[in-house]
Amino acid sequence: MQVSSLEDVQTSDQMHKAGRPRSEESHRAILDATRRLLTHNSVAKLSVEAIAKKAGVGKTTIYRWWPNKQAVVMDAVFSQPGFHNILPASASSFDGVRAQVDKLMRQLSGKNGRVVAEIIGEAQGDPEALKNLVENFFQDRYNALAGYLEQGKDSGEFPADLDIEAAIDVILGPIVFRLMTGQDFDAAFEENVSLMLRKALAA
Amino acid sequence: MQVSSLEDVQTSDQMHKAGRPRSEESHRAILDATRRLLTHNSVAKLSVEAIAKKAGVGKTTIYRWWPNKQAVVMDAVFSQPGFHNILPASASSFDGVRAQVDKLMRQLSGKNGRVVAEIIGEAQGDPEALKNLVENFFQDRYNALAGYLEQGKDSGEFPADLDIEAAIDVILGPIVFRLMTGQDFDAAFEENVSLMLRKALAA
Amino acid sequence: MQVSSLEDVQTSDQMHKAGRPRSEESHRAILDATRRLLTHNSVAKLSVEAIAKKAGVGKTTIYRWWPNKQAVVMDAVFSQPGFHNILPASASSFDGVRAQVDKLMRQLSGKNGRVVAEIIGEAQGDPEALKNLVENFFQDRYNALAGYLEQGKDSGEFPADLDIEAAIDVILGPIVFRLMTGQDFDAAFEENVSLMLRKALAA
Amino acid sequence: MQVSSLEDVQTSDQMHKAGRPRSEESHRAILDATRRLLTHNSVAKLSVEAIAKKAGVGKTTIYRWWPNKQAVVMDAVFSQPGFHNILPASASSFDGVRAQVDKLMRQLSGKNGRVVAEIIGEAQGDPEALKNLVENFFQDRYNALAGYLEQGKDSGEFPADLDIEAAIDVILGPIVFRLMTGQDFDAAFEENVSLMLRKALAA
């Protein structure tokens, strides 16, 4: 997988040794074409050949930088600005959790949600892909939540014996569940789940 | 989809008109072969051709009774005895919920879990498949849980304003989440999540 | 290789066991398309994909019956009626040889000659292909010539100690040589070579 | 084509203007690598990329000096010392012809023969390549033979009306024929063919 390989290339100014440098134009064109095609097709029906054609790029160029279709799709989707996981400061720890949950639900609304659901789905058959998915998508959310939860345990807002891992399962689970069962996120769901989470995490 | 098509054919004793009757031997052989192959391959790498060969059956016979690979796989997996969802009676409503959760986790342990994860995954690209999945797998669990939750609301064990749908998301979510992120179900997870669910559902 | 596989199928009336029978229409379409394309392209630039497209046939169907492009081309070219090697009766043995030589030169004139030259050329890199080429093209000519030469030895028209194999090399060599060096066959060549052959074979 | 481009560059000592001079080391390395690879692979399976890698040279360097793979191979093979066509003096004209024939057969024995056969083969699809092949390989042999034949005509050893071109076809034909049909050159072939040639050329 190659999420944000852009940075890799530019590490410490000019580390580029010899040979023609990677074409950033092609790189961009590939991810653009992938995103474009995903608005009309499912991941399953998306083909590397179609991406190459749409991007005006050789198939080889795609396979040179990504090992397979899934990797391209993950890169294309997760490198979108909306998917960066920057944490807003919050008054209480639970507000932080809630903000995180809201943000994720917003990210998974509409087309993007379907695509992410398919990405999660396609990764099920391949342990490597699943590992990459966790690293490139879930890890950030996990870390952010873990931060809030630790903070809440320290401040006494959450129980001192709270199991962080299980808490995150309870927080992210409902979202992923709705995503994978094809239901969308409405205000009622958000409100009702939030209510239960508050009680579940209460000290 | 065609889960337990066996029953469909025999409805009201003998209503089949003319022609050679469906071969139950082939039917069984197909599902057996599918299960057998799934212990060595992922759903994605499983091919209808391989099933036909292993079952000693023509490809046509498979396509006559199931519309595609996913349907065969769902049938093969969900028709296993362990996947029947018979509810045990429980003292308290929460115990019922907890029993249901435990059972599901047991069903999704080991190989079966991986296969179900893949089934859920493969269904993401196809709304029809997703609908079938929900009907054939999640609906039963949903109904069972809804029963306990209603009962708990009536008895005052759970809050009177409890939103059933959201509660089920919170109950099933963590399990599906762990399933789809490749983590297995250990005793600690079961215990810690149960603790939080109890608080979340407390009146 | 699969030259005249048509016959193979019809061996002893109806030997067809089970499954959909081979489509003779596709078979014909493939060879036709190949011949058609060879009038505009060299063998090297001919692609199996192009044949499949032009014939309105799946690539798989071609690979099911021929192992590679060369085999298809050989089949397409050598199954043409003009390439059948039926021997005319002759007054003298040398006339038979001469007739055979004339016929071969006629077969290798124009487009067909170029294609055969390419077939011989492409076979050089692959011993298997070379063996097939000899069996499917040269063997017939060899046998026909060997017949005339034996007959001439018996009748005293040719020397009693004539080495058949070497004689055939001397007879066919000049033709193949001109073919492979890109020169065509004119009346002068035919006449002058014939003159020398007559002397070379004289008793 | 660029056979023995070595000479071209060094003409009149030092006439190179500016910039880095051509690397003779690379030039040698390319031809060496080509020869080396040809002992294990057929020309068809030989790739410019493999040559470049084996020679420790950029692909560009190869394409700067030769137009394509065939040209490199021809250069590599025909620039070998054994392929120079120096004529030995002969008592009779036929002995000269025979010596020339023997030499060619020796040159085309073993690995070299296979490679030349492939070179001739690969040239069939491309008129330009065929022209180069004739110029770089056959022309010398043609000229040498034409010399002997003219001399034999003048001296009365050969018929006065002998057609030189046809005679050369008859002389070289059998050798090329055996080469292209995959048979090697044994003493018997050499002797028997020589016998027939002597009769064919007799005055």
Added chain:
DNA sequence: AGGTAACCGAGACGGTACGTCACGTCTTTAC
């Protein structure tokens, strides 16, 4: 008892996409 209808296995069919390979070109830095 014979007809007929739906089933069955086998396996060929037109397709689509795969991931790989080599082509000949282009674009860097280094000498």
Added chain:
DNA sequence: GTAAAGACGTGACGTACCGTCTCGGTTACCT
């Protein structure tokens, strides 16, 4: 200006399955 390095667009390869089709044959019911 030439060299090595190596990325680029192109196009074909041979393979794997898809879901459909067409065979010869089999089993049952329904006249």
